[in-house]
Amino acid sequence: MSVKYFIFLMITSVTLVAQASEEEKTYGIQAGVVEYEIYGGGVVTPECNLSIEGYEKLSFKEWGDVRIEAMERKETLFGTLYSIEREKTLKKSEKETLYTVDFQNERIITTNLLEGDIGEVDVSRMEKTGTMDVASLECELWEESNRKVCLYKGVVLLDEKRYLGFVYGKRADYVNFDLNLSEEEFVLPEYPLKEDLLVRNMIKTTQTYRSETISDKIIRTKEADLNTTDKNYAKTFNGFFNELFEKEKNYLPLLLKAMRKTRACLHTAQSQSDTSECLMEIRALKSEFNGNGNHTDILMVEENKEKMLDNLDIKIRELKVRMPCINRAANMTDLSACMK
Numbered sequence: 001m002s003v004k005y006f007i008f009l010m011i012t013s014v015t016l017v018a019q020a021s022e023e024e025k026t027y028g029i030q031a032g033v034v035e036y037e038i039y040g041g042g043v044v045t046p047e048c049n050l051s052i053e054g055y056e057k058l059s060f061k062e063w064g065d066v067r068i069e070a071m072e073r074k075e076t077l078f079g080t081l082y083s084i085e086r087e088k089t090l091k092k093s094e095k096e097t098l099y100t101v102d103f104q105n106e107r108i109i110t111t112n113l114l115e116g117d118i119g120e121v122d123v124s125r126m127e128k129t130g131t132m133d134v135a136s137l138e139c140e141l142w143e144e145s146n147r148k149v150c151l152y153k154g155v156v157l158l159d160e161k162r163y164l165g166f167v168y169g170k171r172a173d174y175v176n177f178d179l180n181l182s183e184e185e186f187v188l189p190e191y192p193l194k195e196d197l198l199v200r201n202m203i204k205t206t207q208t209y210r211s212e213t214i215s216d217k218i219i220r221t222k223e224a225d226l227n228t229t230d231k232n233y234a235k236t237f238n239g240f241f242n243e244l245f246e247k248e249k250n251y252l253p254l255l256l257k258a259m260r261k262t263r264a265c266l267h268t269a270q271s272q273s274d275t276s277e278c279l280m281e282i283r284a285l286k287s288e289f290n291g292n293g294n295h296t297d298i299l300m301v302e303e304n305k306e307k308m309l310d311n312l313d314i315k316i317r318e319l320k321v322r323m324p325c326i327n328r329a330a331n332m333t334d335l336s337a338c339m340k
Contacts, residue, residue, distance in 0.1 A: 026064025026120065028153030032177035033185075034058045034135075038073050042166035047336035048079035054087075056170055058119050059185050064154070067119045068092040068186045081248055081336055083289070091118045092188055101188060108191045121149045121156055134158050135172040245332040251289040252326050256319045258282040263312045266305060275305065 038054030054073030060066060069091050077083040090101040098113040116122050126142040132150055133139075134157040139150035150158035152175075160169030258281055265278035325338035 027155050029177045030063055031061040031179050031181055034172050035174040036170040037173050038170045040168035045333050045336045048077055048081050051076045061181050066094050069118050081339055093118050106191050107194050109194055109196045111196055135175045248335055258285050259312055259316050266309055
């Protein structure tokens, strides 16, 4: 073997190894932090709109071999009906393992890491259409019929989906790469680990440990290929909100009962402490059903007890008049019409 041929083989081998190493990297950046604004919403029924807002943070090191993603999202249904759903997730990946924090049961679920579980988007079926500027960085824009994604060296800076007139997306508003991130950045709560063998081969592993939000149901409708001009569109669309409809229909009679009980309690209240105690049941009910932590409208503690009683009387009368219509409602559109 000649010296030239040997050198050629050595250079070729080193190049191939380098290329393979590059391909194995999740990101083309060693470490960094990306913070996103979550946004979206749309019209649920002619009388109800959905608003989506939230925050997400992705931290990574070792070219993406270690990633941690924290997300908090609030979905507000407002109009003739009012409901709030909140979601909080925390996920971490190391090599081939995904750790999902189950806050409710205070444990950490471990499963196999699958593509798209955390900090990635599969663009294999998307078309590269150009570039755009996000967070002062020029990223590659990939698009399909109802989705667009913008990547910077593999890091997602924009991910936006549009289905049935709804939009749901996240957009980077702060980016800092090549940082010296501390180990504290990647620490999970000190919960016990639980390996979940049942979902090891399920594609949507990250969806397993929380109930679907309103936007989840909307995004899932893509698989049904609904046609908005179809005569059965409204009927089919309402089916995706059946859980919300059932929840609201169960909630409203309980609300009427709680308001009556609160009104009777307030009538005999002698102090601010008594007034607050009278409101405890209705506050708990509203928090359970619609996550309304602010306790606005009838839950405001007024200095004038008579004003509080007058407000409750008005709301009790209004809801009482609507109850026959609520009881007859067969879907979300019917229920929304009852609350006009």
